[in-house]
Amino acid sequence: xxxxxxxxxxxxxxxxxxxxxxxxxxxxxxxxxxxxxxxxxxxxxxxxxxxxxxxxxxxxxxxxxxxxxxxxxxxxxxxxxxxxxxxxxxxxxxxxxxxxxxxxxxxxxxxxxxxxxxxxxxxxxxxxxxxxxxxxxxxxxxxxxxxxxxxxxxxxxxxxxxxxxxxxxxxxxxxxxxxxxxxxxxxxxxxxxxxxxxxxxxxxxxxxxxxxxxxxxxxxxxxxxxxxxxxxxxxxxxxxxxxxxxxxxxxxxxxxxxxxxxxxxxxxxxxxxxxxxxxxxxxxxxxxxxxxxxxxxxxxxxxxxxxxxxxxxxxxxxxxxxxxxxxxxxxxxxxxxxxxxxxxxxxxxxxxxxxxxxxxxxxxxxxxxxxxxxxxxxxxxxxxxxxxxxxxxxxxxxxxxxxxxxxxxxxxxxxxxxxxxxxxxxxxxxxxxxxxxxxxxxxxxxxxxxxxxxxxxxxxxxxxxxxxxxxxxxxxxxxxxxxxxxxxxxxxxxxxxxxxxxxxxxxxxxxxxxxxxxxxxxxxxxxxxxx
Numbered sequence: 364x365x366x367x368x369x370x371x372x373x374x375x376x377x378x379x380x381x382x383x384x385x386x387x388x389x390x391x392x393x394x395x396x397x398x399x400x401x402x403x404x405x406x407x408x409x410x411x412x413x414x415x416x417x418x419x420x421x422x423x424x425x426x427x428x429x430x431x432x433x434x435x436x437x438x439x440x441x442x443x444x445x446x447x448x449x450x451x452x453x454x455x456x457x458x459x460x461x462x463x464x465x466x467x468x469x470x471x472x473x474x475x476x477x478x479x480x481x482x483x484x485x486x487x488x489x490x491x492x493x494x495x496x497x498x499x500x501x502x503x504x505x506x507x508x509x510x511x512x513x514x515x516x517x518x519x520x521x522x523x524x525x526x527x528x529x530x531x532x533x534x535x536x537x538x539x540x541x542x543x544x545x546x547x548x549x550x551x552x553x554x555x556x557x558x559x560x561x562x563x564x565x566x567x568x569x570x571x572x573x574x575x576x577x578x579x580x581x582x583x584x585x586x587x588x589x590x591x592x593x594x595x596x597x598x599x600x601x602x603x604x605x606x607x608x609x610x611x612x613x614x615x616x617x618x619x620x621x622x623x624x625x626x627x628x629x630x631x632x633x634x635x636x637x638x639x640x641x642x643x644x645x646x647x648x649x650x651x652x653x654x655x656x657x658x659x660x661x662x663x664x665x666x667x668x669x670x671x672x673x674x675x676x677x678x679x680x681x682x683x684x685x686x687x688x689x690x691x692x693x694x695x696x697x698x699x700x701x702x703x704x705x706x707x708x709x710x711x712x713x714x715x716x717x718x719x720x721x722x723x724x725x726x727x728x729x730x731x732x733x734x735x736x737x738x739x740x741x742x743x744x745x746x747x748x749x750x751x752x753x754x755x756x757x758x759x760x761x762x763x764x765x766x767x768x769x770x771x772x773x774x775x776x777x778x779x780x781x782x783x784x785x786x787x788x789x790x791x792x793x794x795x796x797x798x799x800x801x802x803x804x805x806x807x808x809x810x811x812x813x814x815x816x817x818x819x820x821x822x823x824x825x826x827x828x829x830x831x832x833x834x835x836x837x838x839x840x841x842x843x844x845x846x847x848x849x850x851x852x853x854x855x856x857x858x859x860x861x862x863x864x865x866x867x868x869x870x871x872x873x874x875x876x877x878x879x880x881x882x883x884x885x886x887x888x889x890x891x892x893x894x
Contacts, residue, residue: 364503365416371401377414378423378502393447393502415502422506424448424499430509431470431477432497434516439524440494448502452495454488457562458526459666461485462495466521473515474508476500481522483681487561487662488524495522525666530563532592533585537573537607539598542871550596550650557649557658561665566590573598578611586615586640592664593642598871600827601633601644608644609633617642621672625679628825629656634670641670647827655684655825703798705819705844707747709770710785711735711805712755712778722757724805725764733764737808743769744812746819747801751792753778753785761805781859790854798824800850802862803842809882810842818844821876828874830866833883839866839875840883846872 369377379394385407394400396414404412417423422430425445432442432450440452454460462481470479481495488494534554536547547570555565566588571577582593601608601622609619617637624632628648635642641664648655659678663670711724724735732740735752742750750770754761755778762772775788786802793800799822801815814833821831822844829846832839845853845862849869853862866873 364418364421364501366501367413368411369414369416370411371405371409374412374414374416375401377412377416380413380415380502383409383412417503420506421503422509423503424501425450427477427499427504427509428497431479431499431512431516432495434513435479435495435497435522437520437522437524439526440522445497448499450497451493452497452522454490454492454494454524456524456526457489458487458524459485459662459668460488460494461523461525461668463519463521466515466519469515470512473512474504476504477508477512485659485663485668487527487658494524525668527562527662527665528667530558530561530591530665531566531589532558532563532594533566533582533588533590534568535578535581535585535593535595536568536570537578537595537598538570539573539871541868542598543869546650546871550645553650553652554594554596554645556652557661561661563592563665573607575607575610575614578607579614582611582615582617582637582642586637591640593637593640595642595644596649597644600631600647602631604633609635612637612642612644615642621675624656624660624675624682626656626659626682626684628653628684628823629659632656632660634660634675648823648825650827651825653825656682703822703824704794704796705747705799705801705822706793706797707742707745707750707801707803707815708789708793709735709738709742709750709752709803709805710782710789711738711761712753712758712775712785712788713782713805714756714779722760725757725760728808734808735761735805736764736768738803738805738810739765739768739770741808741810741812741815742801742803745801745815747815749794751789752805753789753792755779755785780857782861783856783858786856786862787854790850793850797847799844799846801842801844804886806886807841807882809880809885811880811882814878814880814882815842817876817878818842821874822846823874827872829872830869831874831876832866834875834877835879835881835884837877838884841886842883 374396377396379390382392383390385403428445428448428450436442439455441455443451460482462484467479478498551568558565569581571581585593595608597608604619604622612619612635615637617635619635621634629646631646633644645657649657660670725733728734728737752765752770752772753775754772755775758774773788773792775785777784818831831844852865
């Protein structure tokens with residue numbers, strides 16, 4: 364192809380490179396310079412034009428795009444007529460789009476003028492969705508290059524659309540004492556949306572105790588009702604191949620094929636089989652409608668694609684499906700969902716009666732820093748923001764001890780009523796965009812920013828980790844992270860017991876983080892503890 368400035372007598376049959384305005388209209392880029400078009404240019408005073416003149420053996424862009432698109436088209440893909448060197452392939456029906464990167468790369472490596480772009484491999488699609496675009500970059504490509512690209516495309520199918528099967532699916536929901544009905548309904552609703560989105564249907568879910576025998580019986584019952592796919596959502600996460608869910612699969616006559624996957628959210632998935640039916644124990648993130656690991660597995664199963672230990676192990680690249688606050692800062696320039704905002708709340712309103720006549724929060728520690736200020740410094744150095752301190756007893760002195768720090772102090776009018784009064788005042792002061800709160804006690808100066816960040820990192824609504832509690836040698840301590848959905852219950856508490864009762868009420872949503880330090884257990888209520 365010859366490209367450049369051509370005189371009008373050289374340009375017949377060439378392709379116009381740039382849109383050109385004339386007194387009687389516009390000549391669009393890509394227009395073929397016929398004798399009639401050249402006459403219009405001549406009449407407008409043009410003597411030269413920038414154009415592409417095809418040489419023997421060149422194939423014009425639209426024809427080249429059509430040829431390559433036809434070579435790539437397989438069952439389930441529909442090619443559109445090419446325009447401006449571009450031909451698109453769309454889905455004829457709902458299914459799982461598969462693309463062989465090696466084959467696509469082989470075409471794209473042949474010549475810079477020929478390009479093929481596809482959706483990522485294993486993308487669920489619906490009828491009419493755009494899957495592939497073939498774009499010829501210049502106005503023409505050498506015929507030999509096009510023939511080579513066509514040969515690569517025809518040598519082996521590199522694109523495929525596996526249709527979804529309308530699988531009849533059964534769901535077992537397990538229960539433990541204290542689990543809320545709303546949690547089970549939410550899990551069932553999210554699961555049904557996923558199944559229907561993949562063209563399947565869901566049998567009425569079965570609710571049974573979180574124990575091996577009733578779960579196995581429920582699985583057997585669902586198979587008898589015609590279930591082709593079995594799903595289980597546990598009241599407690601599966602932590603081992605011998606846990607309740609896997610043991611129930613085996614008890615029902617099945618086998619466990621794989622536990623865990625290199626996808627987050629979705630690590631704690633368990634795959635098994637009972638006869639011809641796949642049996643899957645859902646990870647906690649299945650309660651959320653957000654895209655997570657279970658979607659990667661279900662889309663393959665509905666498309667009748669292999670999902671075994673090898674396929675699961677190969678999901679690691681691209682398997683990080685969510686953003687973490689600790690990712691390197693260069694990512695912050697990209698558009699992405701902001702990490703959840705978690706506020707820090709320091710309870711510093713108590714009477715300090717057991718330390719009388721002293722207010723323990725004001726007693727200096729190492730370096731002379733008051734105890735409450737040491738707690739505030741640790742929270743300020745963590746990811747929690749903003750930081751709020753609830754004051755009450757000797758409020759002015761406590762606020763003065765926090766002076767110069769980015770801590771907002773709020774006063775609890777009824778602080779003498781106990782810890783619940785401080786919680787109420789603190790919850791009321793939290794910003795509306797706080798997804799959760801890290802509740803810290805003002806008399807625990809040994810907690811560190813790194814320990815606090817471990818708790819914040821463990822908080823994950825998608826995985827069902829809505830409350831995060833530190834433990835040391837199995838004993839629960841403080842601080843505690845609470846999701847926003849518990850704020851109303853926390854604000855309704857009375858007495859001096861804090862929110863401990865809520866941990867039992869919502870046991871299925873508590874995540875424990877074992878720490879080496881006993882700092883999470885140590886508060887300072889009496890003078891002898893200060894040493």
